[in-house]
Amino acid sequence: MSATLHSIAGSRSFRVLWLLHELGEPVEVVPYQIMDGSLQQEGFKAISPARRVPALEIDGRVLIESGATVQYLCETRKGHDLMPPVHADERADWLQWLHYAETLGGGIQNLNMQHLFLPKPEMRSLTVMGIETKRLAIALKGVEKALSDGRDYLLPTGFSAADVMMGFTLTSARRYVRFEGFPHLTAYQARLEARPAYSAAQVAEGPQQFYTQDFYELPEG
Amino acid sequence: MQITLHHAHEARSMRVLWLLEEFGADYTLRVYDFFNKSLRSEDYLTIHPAGRVPSVEVDGRVMLESGAIAEYLAEQLPAAGLHRGPDHPERMEYLELLHYAETIGQHLANLTQGHIVLYEDWMRSPTQIGLETKRLAKVLTRLEAQLRDGRAYLLTSGFSAADCAVGYGVWLAPRFVSLEKLPHVAAYRDRLMARPALQKALPPEGAKRIYTKDFYEVPDV
Known part of the structure; x- marks a missing residue:
């Protein structure tokens, strides 16, 4: 029986879909969809009790956490180089990037939440929006720095599942932080998007529906 | 293994401290004040560019993510029995829990920011605090369901690194959400609190703490 992925286009689900x-x-x-009530169906609750995506039905199990799902797939599927073994030098870095992406x-x-899902402006906190944007930029700078030695992927040894965890994140991050100051990150993202499995996963996912702008400016405070 | 942990009392780094105590490992502890500029010192920023805790130096390698650190230490020190490797029947559950810990952790971090780090009412978003509180309660109900069969710890095979990762959140959660309707989570928390290693990871008498109130009420909108 093939796997079933319960997915919201443009969300963390893409990590699992791309890896598959x-x-x-x-x-x-x-x-x-986030806002159309589809997550509230009883049938979905039975699969994902907290009504969260991604939920992957595979091997007679349901996996919810994208990071755990990525690790599980790497461990149970053979014939790939997407995960360094436990005693490899780059194991710590691989785990680190997996969690860093999250x-x-x-x-x-x-x-x-602040920009899209709080329906009224007075529900937002400009302070929170400012802090979160700054934090995101700092965290992206960490990736830029790692890539600045000229490596193509997060691990110097080549493409891995850590890149799959990171890829979708960059697409979303770009709606909040401008990448002009991040040339390595920009080139890295282009490399990821050029992978055939990435494009195929995008087609399978369908268009995302919750972002309506390419870039979200911080509101004037 | 040469291990140095950079820690602030009651912060996420407590997971790693607790885990190191469970291992009975030798380690060097450096404690920082969560609120003053000590995490922003030039020296510390060379270890953690964003000036956050935890960071761990393991044999000269720096790791920043508490989930990755827990996973890595457990798999590198399997003799401690806190690891569940790829051949273990509860491997999948173990991975899910390690990543789930961060889902819980993110809600707690948002609540800590909303209630404590943002010290003026105008900086906060009561709507966000309310939503985060609800989400925290929801993610805890999943643990309640898991513990309902009477197991002592999250895995039926006994205490593991996943209990340290998730347990930090369970330790902290009652400051934001009542455990009254989550009796199995409450009993689990009591069992964790009875562990000498957790007791050693708590701030010493008189130390400056992040959490000074027993319960943080959601502010009125």
Whole structure:
């Protein structure tokens, strides 16, 4: 039986979908939207009790956390170089980037909430928006710095699942932080997007529907 | 293994401190004040460019993400029994929990920011604090469901590094969400508190703490 991915286009779900494409693993996508109530269906609650995506049904299990799902797929699928083994030199860095991508993901989630999902301006906090934007920029600077030695991917040894964790995050981060000062990050993102599995996953995912602007300026405070 | 942990009392770095105590590992501890500029000193910024904790130096390698650190230390020191490797039947649950810990951690970080770091009412978004409180309660209900079968720790195979990662959130959560309707989580928290290693990771008497109130009420909108 092939895998089923419960997904919101433009969310963390893309990590799992892209990785499945990198691995050549067949998957059926069930799309949801944040605001249309589809996450509230009883059937979805049975799969993902906190009603969160991604939820991947595979091997008779349901996986919810994108980072754990990425690790699980790397460990259970063979014939790839997406994960350094436990005693490899780059193991610590690989784990570090996996989690670092999620630190970025959390910052983006906070900015999404402030910019997109709090319906009235007075519900927002300009202070929070400012802090989160600055934090996101600092965290991106860390990636820029790592890439500045000329490596193509996060690990000097080449493309890995850590890049899959990071890729979607950059697409979203760019809506809040300008990449002009990040030439290595810009080139890195272009390299990721040029991968056939990335484009194939984008087609499978469908268009995202919750961002309506390419860039969100901080409101005047 | 040569380990130096950079720590602030009650911050996420407590996970790593607790874990090191569970290992019975030798380590050097450097404690910083969460509120003053000590995390922004030139020396510290060379270790952690964003000036946050934890950071860990392991045999000269720097790691910044508490989830990655926990995972890495557990797999590099398997003799301590806190690891669940790829061949373990609870591997998947272990990975999910390690990453889930950060889902809980992000809500707690947002609440800490909203209630404590932003010290003026006008800086805050009560709507955001309310939403984050609800989300925290929701992610804890998943733990309640997991613990309902009477298991002592999160995995049926016993205490693991996942308990340190998630347990930090469970330790902190009652300052923001009542555990009254989550009896299994409350009992689990009591079991964690009874562990000598957790007790050693708590701030010593008289130390400056991040959390000074027993309960932080959601401000009125």
